[in-house]
Amino acid sequence: MDTIAIIDFGSQYTQLIARRLREMSVYSEIFSPDSPSMDPQRYKGIILSGSPSSIGGKEFSFCKEILQPTIPVLGICYGMQLLNTLFEGTVRPLSKKEYGKQAIELFSSPIFEGLGKEEDVWMSHGDSVEELSPHFDVIAMSKNGLISAVRHKALPYFGVQFHPEVTHTACGETVLANFIRLCQCKRDWTMDLLLHMAEEEIRERVGSHPVVSLVSGGIDSTVSTFFCLRALGAKQVIPIHIDTGLMRTGESEEIVELLQRAGMERIVFLPAKERFLNALQRVSDPEEKRRIIGHLFIDLLDEEIRKLDSKAFICQGTLYTDLIESGKGCGKHAAVIKTHHNVGPAIVEEKRKQGLLIEPNARMFKDEVRKAAKALGVPPHLIGRHPFPGPGLAIRILGEVTFEKLELLRRADDIYLDEIRKAGLYDAIWQAFAVLLPVSAVGVAGDERLVGNVAALRAVSSIDGMTASAYPMPPELLERIACRIINETKGIARVVYDITSKPPGTIEWE
Numbered sequence: 001m002d003t004i005a006i007i008d009f010g011s012q013y014t015q016l017i018a019r020r021l022r023e024m025s026v027y028s029e030i031f032s033p034d035s036p037s038m039d040p041q042r043y044k045g046i047i048l049s050g051s052p053s054s055i056g057g058k059e060f061s062f063c064k065e066i067l068q069p070t071i072p073v074l075g076i077c078y079g080m081q082l083l084n085t086l087f088e089g090t091v092r093p094l095s096k097k098e099y100g101k102q103a104i105e106l107f108s109s110p111i112f113e114g115l116g117k118e119e120d121v122w123m124s125h126g127d128s129v130e131e132l133s134p135h136f137d138v139i140a141m142s143k144n145g146l147i148s149a150v151r152h153k154a155l156p157y158f159g160v161q162f163h164p165e166v167t168h169t170a171c172g173e174t175v176l177a178n179f180i181r182l183c184q185c186k187r188d189w190t191m192d193l194l195l196h197m198a199e200e201e202i203r204e205r206v207g208s209h210p211v212v213s214l215v216s217g218g219i220d221s222t223v224s225t226f227f228c229l230r231a232l233g234a235k236q237v238i239p240i241h242i243d244t245g246l247m248r249t250g251e252s253e254e255i256v257e258l259l260q261r262a263g264m265e266r267i268v269f270l271p272a273k274e275r276f277l278n279a280l281q282r283v284s285d286p287e288e289k290r291r292i293i294g295h296l297f298i299d300l301l302d303e304e305i306r307k308l309d310s311k312a313f314i315c316q317g318t319l320y321t322d323l324i325e326s327g328k329g330c331g332k333h334a335a336v337i338k339t340h341h342n343v344g345p346a347i348v349e350e351k352r353k354q355g356l357l358i359e360p361n362a363r364m365f366k367d368e369v370r371k372a373a374k375a376l377g378v379p380p381h382l383i384g385r386h387p388f389p390g391p392g393l394a395i396r397i398l399g400e401v402t403f404e405k406l407e408l409l410r411r412a413d414d415i416y417l418d419e420i421r422k423a424g425l426y427d428a429i430w431q432a433f434a435v436l437l438p439v440s441a442v443g444v445a446g447d448e449r450l451v452g453n454v455a456a457l458r459a460v461s462s463i464d465g466m467t468a469s470a471y472p473m474p475p476e477l478l479e480r481i482a483c484r485i486i487n488e489t490k491g492i493a494r495v496v497y498d499i500t501s502k503p504p505g506t507i508e509w510e
Contacts, residue, residue, distance in 0.1 A: 009051035025187035045183030048079025080159025089133030121162035213315035220317030227360040245273030246392030286510035399438035432459040443493035452493030
């Protein structure tokens with residue numbers, strides 16, 4: 001199978017590069033520059049990722065010998081700057097970061113075949129090429145007068161200062177497709193092959209040991225559990241659902257019913273509402289909430305595992321994005337955007353070290369998980385359900401979490417989702433939810449003064465969750481939703497709509 005290697009310098013978009021290649025049916029593997037245990041001759045091409053670091057800042061143990069004269073190389077952002085410095089060029093910091101959509105002028109080059117003379121691309125860098133390497137030619141310039149792309153004069157090496165992997169770069173798919181063509185890669189990578197490899201890995205690693213799978217109710221944990229069920233059978237898989245009290249209305253009951261219909265024989269249901277609410281008392285910091293919820297999840301899971309074989313495996317629904325945003329990039333240089341409840345707790349990391357952690361989704365993005373779900377027989381209504389965070393409603397209540405606030409948010413969220421379903425927009429929106437803000441506002445109920453909470457509504461369009469745009473909700477629908485929430489929740493006095501994109505924001509508020 002033809003493969004492209006990606007050297008990860010800690011960019012938040014590194015895994016997105018891999019995903020884009022898989023969309024084009026080309027397999028890719030990611031390596032750290034700290035320990036690039038790769039034989040370059042095994043790969044048809046090499047991509048050097050971006051990085052939160054600067055060329056003149058953090059040093060990476062990068063072995064230049066990885067770059068072979070006959071193997072095409074594409075440097076992206078930091079990767080382009082690295083190529084320039086490796087070949088006697090220099091890089092300087094910019095007084096103002098070049099960020100967001102920028103127009104660039106393209107010159108003739110095989111990496112830009114099929115593109116116009118000018119394209120809009122996504123930039124995100126604080127450094128720029130100062131002195132161009134004598135071995136490279138400029139093949140694109142930004143409107144700011146900065147070098148946007150380079151090409152080696154003799155070798156099949158290319159560098160782009162922009163990010164072709166993000167959807168904001170409309171021509172990015174063409175740039176990557178041109179690189180695949182230059183690598184002479186066969187496009188023979190499929191989702192069926194990915195499913196087969198994941199199942200084979202589960203069987204090989206687990207053997208006859210039991211697998212305890214924590215099922216939160218979202219598509220991620222459901223798919224990872226179904227992976228184990230298909231690979232090992234119902235007798236080896238022990239699905240556990242913990243009722244945290246942080247779920248949406250009726251979800252815990254729906255989860256147990258789903259597992260029963262799938263043929264699970266050893267379902268464990270743990271009622272734990274009071275434990276979670278008690279643990280969250282007087283806690284307002286979002287990272288502390290995530291830490292508490294994550295550790296309590298794992299503590300409860302550990303209690304169940306102790307009743308079983310000491311060699312029992314844990315299965316969880318960790319995605320690529322979970323690892324990226326928690327700073328678990330391949331080279332451990334990625335910045336921590338937010339902590340995910342299933343990434344980092346000591347017990348989980350200990351299981352990881354022992355080789356007793358199964359993460360079937362850890363090479364997939366959200367949209368790929370949905371494709372896997374369909375192949376695994378997950379019901380369509382669950383496949384199409386909007387993403388829901390592991391810590392649940394706790395991170396959609398800004399400030400302290402209480403029973404009263406949870407009930408208020410549950411009702412507001414129900415009304416919101418009900419109205420967008422009635423409007424026929426649910427499937428057109430990637431994710432929609434309500435957030436309870438830690439502020440109060442004055443309103444009018446009848447002829448009386450009303451003081452209540454403020455609810456924020458969030459809806460985004462996205463493909464993979466790595467980037468997102470605010471959904472253009474019809475004003476008349478927003479007005480109807482706000483009216484219902486204020487009239488029916490008896491505790492919310494004002495409703496606002498969030499129009500922040502990602503980046504610079506995140507999809508969730510916490």
